[in-house]
Amino acid sequence: MLTLERVAIRLEDFALAADLSVAEGARVAVIGPSGAGKSTLLAAIGGFAPISHGRLLWRGAAIGHLPPARRPVATIFQDNNLFPHLTVAANVGLGLAPNARLGAADRARVAETLASVGLEGLGARKPGSLSGGQQSRVALARAALQDRPVMLLDEPFAALGPALKVEMIDLVIRLADDRGATLLMVTHDPGDARQLGGETILVAEGRARPPVPTTQLLENPPDVLRDYLG
């Protein structure tokens, strides 16, 4: 269980409150108007935004004081998910051992993971020579190797076309299910939330509401969501 216990996040002229829990293995979409704080919510869980009040718990233990890399989460950002000067294999290898050289076994695992996301044989390329979809796959492969129980996705597929996005979300679901990982994905598209097929956290009016089943939320949306969906 990932718990935000009466959490308040305060940035310069912005505040977000959250008091909610996400079950282990859940697939949760985070939806809401722009500027409401969807990304901030993920940043607070990932360790990039300070929590000024309340506690962040994972399996009952507080993790709010840990640096990003020591938290049980792997984050995929909106952009700059790959180091452009490193090869694809080196980027993915960072998920295994960021501070050490990779051994033969590690390299084999990198190649295997690349193959599992459909990038067989592209390890020696630089990210700049890949398409947008392929770059997303590389980031997902790295997140898979990081093997953290929570995966945070901050609209990483926003720049992809609709068909490609559907494909990517399917890949995300597969990778998360393989590992029993908990998934939180920010999106502005209710279709994405439906495809994820789990619950949805609505972030609006300075508050992140507890997750409710997505179909239920979308069939009977509260006013703020109705305004947003149009």
Place this chain on the structure above:
Amino acid sequence: MARRPRPLTAAGLAAAGLVAALVLGSLAAVASRAQIGPGAGLGPGDWGAVRFTLWQAAVSAAVSVALAVPVARALARRRFPGRGLLVTLLGAPFILPVIVAILGLLMVFGRAGWVNDALGVAGLPAVSIYGWHGVILANVFFNLPLATRLILQGWLSIPAERFRLAASLGLDRRRAFRLIEAPMLREVLPGSALVIFLICTTSFAVALTLGGGPRATTIELAIYQAFRFDFDLSRAALLALLQLGVTALAGTLALTVAVPDAMGAGLGRPLVRWDRGPVWGDGLAICLAALFLLAPLAALLLRGGPALAGLPASVWVAAGRSTAVALGSALLCLGLGLAIAVAAQRMGGRRARGVELAGMLGLAASPLVLGTGLFIMLYPFVRPDRLALPVTALVNATMALPFALRALVPAVARIERDYGRLADSLGLGGLARLRRLLLPRLARPLGFAGGLAAALSMGDLGVIALFADAQSATLPLQLYRLMGAYRMDEAAGAAVLLLGLSLLAFWIFDRGGRVDADA
């Protein structure tokens, strides 16, 4: 929140501390040695040096800026083949060794130079390059290109829409100038003149070779003479304090005026203009400027090229020393610059400004002032000529450090902004972060800064003149000696060699930073 790794921050603090100790220690040594008393103190000649320093800097700045305006305007509004090359060349004097340019100027304007040959043929009296006008000529040679770049930047910063509007309103050229260009010039000219004034107040090599005597001695030259001719350390220290005062004054002045940025890119695009006027005026400005800047180098190459093969062994040995000093200085400068830039980024806020400022301290003291201080500190313990080369490398690195920081600090900030979160989320810390994120992405600014530092050090004729004897001369010093002995062919050969080495040093570093730099 993320606890950033500490070792790199500590290295940056140490680097900033080292530079601060070097500069402030030298200044303290100078201050402690400067005594006024019976038999000591400054003579009328020394005050004359102060006056001359300020006067020649002011005149050089005014002439450079005045001449640069028509050249910059011509470059701003004309397209012609070779324009890009010319603009690039305008940046070259920065890495051109001063002594090399002076020799080139001598070959054109000197006693047996091209100009006097032509005057002789026409039956006119010869002109002399020695004295104050030679000092100013050389200063203008170095600073006209800088002034042109600064003013060109001002011209190109005017939105093209304003000229379009002027054209559609049917404003004539005079009114368009008053409405659009005059305000820009009012903003850019004082800052440009001040930068050049500041540069010229530390004029040493130019005054050493072309000036001298009671009417053309700068403070820096007077420091050197107090050392070399009188070995009067307390007078040298007093003079160094005066020099420091002049630099501080000019620097404070510069802080009150917006100083334009010469390093900026984007001088490539010419303005589209509808009111360009006759082409011959612009053509004349560009041709004269190009001739003034290129003729000395051409003269030098013509004279020195054939002499290269016959250079004495002492020149080659000096070239070896210079290469070692340049390499040492460049690596030291990069190490200090990288450490300070990373630490400044990590600490942020006011403490970061402090660390960065410590790295910039080299700007406050001229090479000869630093050299004087180091000499005073070192000579009770070691024979200064033994340390000539390391001290030169150290002082050169300190002098190049501000330029390195100008390139590195924003680059580090950009990398951390773009990739810091990703690196944090992966736990990329300490040396791994340096090796896998910072160094590869900093390759270009590192190469550029290293190239600048190497070229500046290769051509430096400053602190080495205080410390070196015949056994530890660098190539610029050896070249100066050849000129003093009127062995002009060998001097020209050595100058071509020095020019080649400086450009090569810059090119190798800069190139190295561009290899394999994808995305």
